[in-house]
Amino acid sequence: MPSSRSKRPQMTTDAQRWQAIQIRDAGLDGTFYYGTLSTRIYCRPSCASRPARRASVRFFDSTAAADAAGFRPCKRCKPRDNRDPLAVRLEAVAQYIAENASQALPLARLAALAALSPTHFQRVFKAHFGVTPRSYQDGVRLSRLRQELRAGTTVLDAITAAGYSSGSRIYGEAARHLGMTPSTYRAGGARETISYACRDTSLGPLMMAATARGVCFAEFGESPPALLEQLAREFPAATLEPSGQAASPALDAWMQAFARHLDSAAPRPDIPLDLRGTAFQVRVWRFLLGLAAGDVVSYTEVARAIGAPKAVRAAASACGANRIAILIPCHRVLRGDGGLGGYRWGLDRKRALIDRERADARGRSRHARSIAAT
Ligand SMILES: [Zn+2]
Structure with a gap:
C-alpha cells in the first residue's frame, strides 16, 4: 500500500522476498521486484502469475534496476505503476471491459479478474470510477457508437462496430443512451417519422411501413395491433403515423402494388426500399x-x-x-x-x-x- 510503502525500509533478505512471493504479499509491493529468467519479465511480489522456481528468479530493488538488467514489466501486475495495487487491478479490469465491451460481461467474471468477491468488487469499482462496471461498459460502447456515427458510418454498421448486436432490443438500448435513435442522432436530431398501413393478404395480415427514403418494414403477423407492436419494437424512437392520403400517398400505392403482386402473381412492384442492416x-x-x-x-x-x-x-x-x-x-x-x-x-x-x-x-x-x- 502506498502509505506504508514509504515507511518500510528496503532491507528484506532474499529469503524473505522469496517467501513474500509465495504468499503474494501485497504489503511488500513497491519494496522490491522479482524477474523470471525464462521469460525476462519482472513482477511485483503480489503478482497473480504463477511464481517461478527460486533458481530462475532474480530480485531487484527498483523497476529501473530490472529494466537495466533487460527485463520487461509484467502486463498483469504492472510493476512500473506506483499507485495503489487495488487501483492497478481495477484499471486492468476496466481495460478488459473496454477490450471486450461487445460481449456480455457477468459481474462474477469481472470480480474474479480483480480477485475480489462480486459485491466487494462492485463497491470498490464504483468508488474508483464513479460508475458501476455495467455503466462503464455501456459508456465504452456509447462513445464508440458516437465516434462511428460522427465518422459517417451507416447507422447499423456503427451499432455493430460499437459492440451492440444488431436488432431492435439493442437498437433501443443505444437509443436510450443517445437520447434519440442512432439515425436521428446522425441526422442531427431530427425525429424520424414512419408511416404505416395494414391490410389482409392471402398470407394473413400484413403491415408495410416507410420512411421518407422508402419501405423499411413489411411483415406478416397475427393482427394489426400485434403488427403495430412489432413495428414499434423495431423503431422504438420513431414517430409512427397511420398512413393517410395526405401523410403518405406513396405508401398506399406501394401497399396496393404489393398486394397485387402477392395475390395475383403480378410482377414485383418497383418500390424503393430503405435497407437498414450491417x-x-x-x-x-x-x-x-x-x-x-x-x-x-x-x-x-x-x-x-x-x-x-x-x-x-x-x-x-x-x-x-x-x-x-x-x-x-x-x-x-x-x-x-x-x-x-x-x-x-x-x-x-x-x-x-x-x-x-x-x-x-x-x-x-x-x-x-x-x-x-x-
Ligand atoms: Zn506480474
Whole structure:
C-alpha cells in the first residue's frame, strides 16, 4: 500500500522476498521486484502469475534496476505503476471491459479478474470510477457508437462496430443512451417519422411501413395491433403515423402494388426500399433482390455469391434478419439439402410462397431449379 510503502525500509533478505512471493504479499509491493529468467519479465511480489522456481528468479530493488538488467514489466501486475495495487487491478479490469465491451460481461467474471468477491468488487469499482462496471461498459460502447456515427458510418454498421448486436432490443438500448435513435442522432436530431398501413393478404395480415427514403418494414403477423407492436419494437424512437392520403400517398400505392403482386402473381412492384442492416446484411439482401420468382438458392450459394463462401451461417442469419418480406425474397433461400430452412414469418408461408412461385414459373416455362432435386 502506498502509505506504508514509504515507511518500510528496503532491507528484506532474499529469503524473505522469496517467501513474500509465495504468499503474494501485497504489503511488500513497491519494496522490491522479482524477474523470471525464462521469460525476462519482472513482477511485483503480489503478482497473480504463477511464481517461478527460486533458481530462475532474480530480485531487484527498483523497476529501473530490472529494466537495466533487460527485463520487461509484467502486463498483469504492472510493476512500473506506483499507485495503489487495488487501483492497478481495477484499471486492468476496466481495460478488459473496454477490450471486450461487445460481449456480455457477468459481474462474477469481472470480480474474479480483480480477485475480489462480486459485491466487494462492485463497491470498490464504483468508488474508483464513479460508475458501476455495467455503466462503464455501456459508456465504452456509447462513445464508440458516437465516434462511428460522427465518422459517417451507416447507422447499423456503427451499432455493430460499437459492440451492440444488431436488432431492435439493442437498437433501443443505444437509443436510450443517445437520447434519440442512432439515425436521428446522425441526422442531427431530427425525429424520424414512419408511416404505416395494414391490410389482409392471402398470407394473413400484413403491415408495410416507410420512411421518407422508402419501405423499411413489411411483415406478416397475427393482427394489426400485434403488427403495430412489432413495428414499434423495431423503431422504438420513431414517430409512427397511420398512413393517410395526405401523410403518405406513396405508401398506399406501394401497399396496393404489393398486394397485387402477392395475390395475383403480378410482377414485383418497383418500390424503393430503405435497407437498414450491417454492410454484410445489405450485401445479402441486394443479392436476394436479384433472384427471379421460381428461383431458389441455398444459403451456401448466397454466401458464395456475395464473395464470403465461408460465411454460410452469417448469410443464413442475414436472411433471417430481413424485415421486408416478399420484396426482399428471403423465402427463395433453402437449406443445402433442400430443406426449407427457417423463415421469420413461419414455414407455412415460406412453403406457400415457393410453391406459388414455382407454379407461376412453370406456367411461364421458366427454367427453375426444382426444390426436390437440390
Ligand atoms: Zn506480474
